[in-house]
Amino acid sequence: MNxxxxxxxxxxxxxxxxxxxxxxxxxxRAGHFVMVRVDEKGERIPLTISSAxxxxxxxxLVIQKVGVSSRKLTALEPGDMVxxxxxxxxxxxxxxxxxTVLCCGGGVGVAPLLPIVEAMKAAGNxxxxxxxxxxxxxxxxxxxxRAHSDEVLVMTDDGSYGRKGLITEGMESIIERExxxxxxxxxxxxxxxxxxxxxxxxxxxxxxxxxxxxxxxxGMCGACRVTVGGKxxxxxxDGPEFDAHEVDFDEMLSRLNGYKDEEQxxxxxxxxxxxxx
Amino acid sequence: xxxxxxxxxxxxxxxxxxxLRKTMKNKERTAQxxxxxxxxxxxxxxxxxxxxxxxxxxxxxxxxxxRCIDCPDPTCISGCPVNINIPKFVKNIERGEFLEAARxxxxxxxxxAVCGRVCPQEKQCEANCFYTLKLKAEPVAIGYLERFAxxxxxxxxxxxxxxxxxxxxxxxxxxxxxxxxxxxxGDMAKLGYEVHILEALHEIGGVLKYGIPEFRLxxxxxxxxxxxxxxxxxxxxTNFIVGKTATIDDLREEGFKGFFVSSGAGLPRFMNIPGENxxxxxxxxxxxxxxxxMGASRQGMDTPVMRGKRVAVIGxxxxxxxxxxxxxRLGAEKATIIYRRSLEEMPARVEEVKHAQEEGVEFLTLNxxxxxxxxxxxxxxxxxxxxxxxxxxxxxxxxxxxxxxGSEYLIDADTVVVSVGVSPNPLIPQSLxxxxxxxxxxxxxxxxxxxxxxxxxxxxxxxxxxxATVILAMGDGRRAxxxxxxxxxxxx
Numbered sequence: 151m152n153x154x155x156x157x158x159x160x161x162x163x164x165x166x167x168x169x170x171x172x173x174x175x176x177x178x179r180a181g182h183f184v185m186v187r188v189d190e191k192g193e194r195i196p197l198t199i200s201s202a203x204x205x206x207x208x209x210x211l212v213i214q215k216v217g218v219s220s221r222k223l224t225a226l227e228p229g230d231m232v233x234x235x236x237x238x239x240x241x242x243x244x245x246x247x248x249x250t251v252l253c254c255g256g257g258v259g260v261a262p263l264l265p266i267v268e269a270m271k272a273a274g275n276x277x278x279x280x281x282x283x284x285x286x287x288x289x290x291x292x293x294x295x296r297a298h299s300d301e302v303l304v305m306t307d308d309g310s311y312g313r314k315g316l317i318t319e320g321m322e323s324i325i326e327r328e329x330x331x332x333x334x335x336x337x338x339x340x341x342x343x344x345x346x347x348x349x350x351x352x353x354x355x356x357x358x359x360x361x362x363x364x365x366x367x368x369g370m371c372g373a374c375r376v377t378v379g380g381k382x383x384x385x386x387x388d389g390p391e392f393d394a395h396e397v398d399f400d401e402m403l404s405r406l407n408g409y410k411d412e413e414q415x416x417x418x419x420x421x422x423x424x425x426x427x
Numbered sequence: 428x429x430x431x432x433x434x435x436x437x438x439x440x441x442x443x444x445x446x447l448r449k450t451m452k453n454k455e456r457t458a459q460x461x462x463x464x465x466x467x468x469x470x471x472x473x474x475x476x477x478x479x480x481x482x483x484x485x486x487x488x489x490x491x492x493x494r495c496i497d498c499p500d501p502t503c504i505s506g507c508p509v510n511i512n513i514p515k516f517v518k519n520i521e522r523g524e525f526l527e528a529a530r531x532x533x534x535x536x537x538x539x540a541v542c543g544r545v546c547p548q549e550k551q552c553e554a555n556c557f558y559t560l561k562l563k564a565e566p567v568a569i570g571y572l573e574r575f576a577x578x579x580x581x582x583x584x585x586x587x588x589x590x591x592x593x594x595x596x597x598x599x600x601x602x603x604x605x606x607x608x609x610x611x612x613g614d615m616a617k618l619g620y621e622v623h624i625l626e627a628l629h630e631i632g633g634v635l636k637y638g639i640p641e642f643r644l645x646x647x648x649x650x651x652x653x654x655x656x657x658x659x660x661x662x663x664x665t666n667f668i669v670g671k672t673a674t675i676d677d678l679r680e681e682g683f684k685g686f687f688v689s690s691g692a693g694l695p696r697f698m699n700i701p702g703e704n705x706x707x708x709x710x711x712x713x714x715x716x717x718x719x720x721m722g723a724s725r726q727g728m729d730t731p732v733m734r735g736k737r738v739a740v741i742g743x744x745x746x747x748x749x750x751x752x753x754x755x756r757l758g759a760e761k762a763t764i765i766y767r768r769s770l771e772e773m774p775a776r777v778e779e780v781k782h783a784q785e786e787g788v789e790f791l792t793l794n795x796x797x798x799x800x801x802x803x804x805x806x807x808x809x810x811x812x813x814x815x816x817x818x819x820x821x822x823x824x825x826x827x828x829x830x831x832x833g834s835e836y837l838i839d840a841d842t843v844v845v846s847v848g849v850s851p852n853p854l855i856p857q858s859l860x861x862x863x864x865x866x867x868x869x870x871x872x873x874x875x876x877x878x879x880x881x882x883x884x885x886x887x888x889x890x891x892x893x894x895a896t897v898i899l900a901m902g903d904g905r906r907a908x909x910x911x912x913x914x915x916x917x918x919x
Contacts, residue, residue, distance in 0.1 A: 173672050187629055193721065193730045194629075218729050234629040236666040365721065365730075368627050368668065369852050370637075370693035371713035375704055382697060382704060387853055401704055404805030408706040412731030 152235040154226050155208050160290045163215040164258055165224045166200065172207030174199075174237050180245060180265035181359065181391055184209070184237030185367035188222045192233065195219050196364045196374075198262030198336075198390070199238060200291075212261030212290065217413050218420045239367050240390045243357070245269040249331035250276040252324060252354070253299070254345050256317050256337025257283055260291050262359055263336045264298075270334070271298040278330075279303070280320040282341070286311035317341060318348045330354050335394050339406055343399035350395045358394035360385045362406060376402050431510070435501065438515050444497065447522055453496050457558070461565040462491040466782075473755045473786035476641040476724070480544070480574075485525070488575040492521035495567045498557050503569060506555035508902030509536045509610065513552055513569055520572055529580035530587045532573060537613030538606065538652045538901065540581055541635060543574025544644050546898045547776050581651045588658045592619035597915060599685040600625055600678055602669045602855060605633025606897045607689035607888030609656060610904030616659040618912055623683070625667040627854075630720060633691055635897070637720040638712070640749050642756070643779075646719075670858025675884070684918075685883050685911045688870060689904065692889030693852035697845055698741070702799030707733060707807035711742070711750040711846035718753055735842025737761045739810060741796055742846035743773035748780065750844045751788050759842075762788050767795040767815050767828040793817070793828070797835065799843065809837045849894050859884075869893045876910030877903060885911050 158166040174184060183198040201210045213223045226232070243266050251270045255263035260281045271277045277298065282305040283289045289304060289311055296302050304312025305320040313320060317337070324330070325348075333349045333356040335342050342358045349356040362385045365371040374385035379396035383389065438444070465481045466472075472479055483491065495517045503513045512531055519528035532539035548570035553559060556566035580586055597620050601608040604626040612622045630636045635649045657663065669675065675686060695710030697703050714732070717723040723732035738754035740747050743766035754762040764783070766773060769792045773780060784790070791812070798811040814834035817826040851868040863871045863880035870879055870886040877885045887903025889895060 177672060177674075191722075191728050222729075234666050236627065236629075236668060236672070238671055239668070365713055365716050366628060366637075366693075368693060368854060370695070371716055372695040372697070372710040373713050375697075377704060382699065384694075387694070387857075401805070405704065405706055407804075408806075409731045409733075412733075416729060416731060 151231045151233060154228050154230045154232065155206070156228050157226070160212070161287045163224075164212065164288070164290060166210055166212045166261070167223070167226060168203070168206075168208040168210050169232055169235060170207055171209050171235055174235070175202040175204050175207050175209050178202050178209065178238040179242035180269040181240065181243030181262075182238035183240050183262075183361075183367070183390060184211070184235055185239065185364065186211070186223065186232060187234035188219055188226070189233045192222060193219045194234070194365055194367065196239075196361060196367055196386070198359065198361065200261040200264055212258055214258045218416050221417075221420065236367070239386060241388075243269065243334075243391060245273050247274045250278065250329065252321065252330045252333040252349075253277060253279040254317055254321060254333060254335045254337070255279070255281045255295075256341035256345070257288065258290065259337030259341070260295065263334065264291055264294055266334050266336075267295055268298045276300050278324055280305060280317055280324065282306070282317035282320065282337070284308065316344070318344050321345060321348050325349075325352050325354070332356070333394070334359075339399060339403045342394065342397075343403070346394035346397070346399070356394035357391045358397055359391045360389055360397070360402065362402060363408060376405070435504070435512065438512065439497065439499070443522065444515075444518055447518055448497050451493060456494055456496050457562060457564070459490065459494050461494070462487055462568050462571065464568075464571055469782075469785035469787070472642065473752070474758075476756060478645055479642050479782055482578055483571050483575045485523075485579075488520050488572055489523060491568050492517045492572055494558075495521070496557060502555045502557065502560060503552040506551040506553075508551070508898045509542075509905055511535050511552075511573075516576060517567065517569065517572055520576060525576055525579040526583065526585060526587065528576035532576060533587060533589050535905070536901070537610045537656065538649075539573055540577035540648045540652060541606070541644060542898055542901070543570055543577050544648070545639060546570055547896060549777065551898065578648075581648065586651070586655060588655055589613070589617055591617055591659050594621065595619040597621065597684050598623065598682050599687070599911070600669070600683045602686060602688045603627070603633055603690040603888075604631045604663065605689060605691050605888060605900065606635060607900035607904040607907075608633065608687065609653070610901035611687045611689065611887070611908045612656055612661045612904075613659065614905055614908035615912070616656065616661050618908070622661045624661060624663045625669050626663065626665045627668045627690075628720065629665050631663050631665065637716045638746065638749070640715065640719055640753055642752065643749065668854060670854050674858060679883075685885065685915055687904070687907050687911065688855050688879070688884060688886040688890055689888040689900070690852050690855050690890045692849040692892075692894045694850040695845070696848045696850055698796070698847060700797055700799070702801060702807070703845070705799050705801040705807040706805050707735070707841055708799060708843040708845065709733070711740070711746045711844050712849070714750050714844045715746070715753065718757070724757060732757065733842050734758050735840070737763075737840050738842045738844065739763045739765055739838070739840040740844045740846055741765050742848075743768065743775055744846060744848070745775045745779055747844075747846035748775045748783050750846050752783055752786060754842070754844070755786055755788065763791055763840075764788060765791045765794050765796060765810075765812065767793065768825065769793055769817060772817075772825045795828070795830070800837070807840060807843055810840050810843065811835055811837055849889070851890050851893055855890070867893055873910070875906070876913070877907035878910055878914065882914065
């Protein structure tokens with residue numbers, strides 16, 4: 151059992167939780183994820199660690215309400231317990247001095263992007279971050295990203311904040327202007343697909359951090375498998391980061407929807423329960 | 428080993444054993460037929476999670492026990508990876524001392540109720556029974572009797588806890604809580620060590636919990652055995668991944684003197700054929716974990732599982748049988764085993780194949796999938812199968828299958844469970860670059876002591892064997908305990 155220490159509401163559907171996990175806080179590096187099971191009936195879901203505080207012994211997870219498990223998690227308040235939390239899992243990001251690094255985050259993908267931005271900056275890179283969201287409400291962690299970036303470009307679909315347009319348009323404007331040595335892409339599957347097509351067009355080496363369906367997170371189930379460079383890889387033990395230009399995003403998107411019918415049904419049942427209360 | 432032989436001899440000359448042998452002539456004993464295991468009716472059980480084998484009653488168990496002639500040279504024991512004193516426990520059943528029988532099992536076996544259910548006795552103790560070897564008759568039902576004694580004790584409320592030596596002040600860690608780790612922990616606790624089992628998942632039991640279904644091994648049976656270990660002082664920590672949550676070096680600093688790696692073969696193999704990543708195609712590990720560990724079939728649980736109408740399971744091992752029978756219980760209209768050799772070569776236990784057949788599983792033997800076809804949403808719809816024929820025996824002694832040219836055809840399937848074996852879990856080897864591993868990723872160990880290339884690390888079970896049975900893993904646990912005990916005593 152791990153205690154929720156503090157909570158931050160980013161928007162109606164996105165919250166940040168600081169959770170006690172001293173060993174994980176100490177061991178984690180940028181790029182690592184954890185598996186979380188909220189209560190005895192809960193699923194095990196993977197969540198990338200957004201930040202950690204070794205002194206306080208906490209890690210921060212940013213969660214968006216999408217299904218039953220994430221709704222239960224976002225409903226937790228300080229003092230509540232997470233039933234199971236295990237990690238840190240996956241390979242850490244390869245952090246080194248590349249030169250200029252373009253860090254691209256879409257939606258809640260900005261949360262797992264933050265530790266990478268931080269680490270890339272600390273390694274002596276010039277860091278340019280492009281963060282994107284549907285509207286102003288959904289832009290998260292802008293100040294933290296700013297604190298570790300040389301430049302930040304905010305994009306919104308509706309133009310309610312920053313510049314109007316898709317993340318790829320923002321990326322293009324920077325790529326046109328200066329030489330980029332490495333790109334990092336994290337966000338919804340469809341965003342990663344197009345962001346990686348953009349960097350591919352300009353021959354910029356890119357990594358994408360994938361978040362697929364997992365049951366155990368330790369290599370056991372194979373639910374997370376993706377095709378990378380024509381080979382089947384497991385996101386949990388081979389990833390979660392891969393060469394973005396080699397990932398079969400269409401297959402990944404299709405597999406992410408694998409349990410959609412079951413999930414919708416569960417979501418409706420959960421809503422009924424919550425309404426009854 | 429001499430000590431062991433002397434011990435067995437002395438036990439056999441116990442007064443009660445001598446007397447019991449005289450109560451019946453050997454001819455009368457061997458004239459009796461082997462008992463049949465009572466089973467839940469196939470039609471009922473195929474749609475529920477009720478345990479298939481219901482166990483022997485006391486009078487029937489005593490009668491079966493009386494078939495054993497208490498041989499002077501009990502060859503059955505040589506077939507047991509954990510060296511159970513088989514005649515002693517069987518004779519205790521014959522004389523009605525069931526709790527004493529259970530205590531005998533626990534002398535060398537930390538999980539008798541588990542082994543009585545899932546051991547392939549027909550290849551081990553029972554294959555080496557006097558009846559099998561000399562009389563060419565059906566062996567004493569040692570497995571059924573083991574289960575009977577263990578269950579009797581579990582239900583009696585008088586569970587015996589093996590004696591534990593005074594604490595020796597040495598702390599050791601076990602990586603993984605499956606059968607190898609539990610057997611190791613039991614032996615080391617008896618020797619007075621402070622044993623900490625560190626488990627990656629949120630439940631203790633490893634494959635006994637996530638893999639083997641409720642209808643073959645109820646979780647509560649496993650929990651009782653785990654509770655016994657807890658009472659012996661074994662400490663359990665879940666949600667702990669050695670190499671990730673803390674490294675072996677971190678743990679050494681925390682005072683751990685020895686490590687037993689029993690992290691299992693937790694990496695499913697796929698066949699790498701076209702379409703294998705379509706939605707609806709999953710590993711048996713994923714399928715069984717969703718149902719067994721995450722409770723996906725139970726009302727109110729959040730984890731979903733695919734409830735296919737036409738489910739195909741690829742493979743012929745026990746895990747394939749567990750998967751295909753799980754498919755029936757999840758409501759499949761048609762559940763099919765697809766296996767590239769014939770029924771005779773199937774690695775699954777005969778009993779499991781028989782149970783699957785009774786429950787209505789269809790067997791497509793001498794067939795192999797070569798491609799999966801999907802619908803426009805990327806979900807599997809059909810399997811392209813190729814017919815196979817058997818050629819000469821290969822290295823494993825089984826006749827090797829080869830494709831029949833031009834025999835390809837399509838069958839419909841909406842869910843496919845791939846059960847073609849597992850590879851060793853890479854997490855521990857990844858975290859220890861100095862650890863010597865084979866090119867298959869299994870940890871290399873001394874065959875006697877199970878010590879790895881790093882002196883304070885021992886390993887056993889599937890992380891060494893690459894995919895074997897519960898009982899072989901337990902045997903490894905016992906040998907590693909002996910090996911580590913010797914190493915730590917010498918190091919003192």
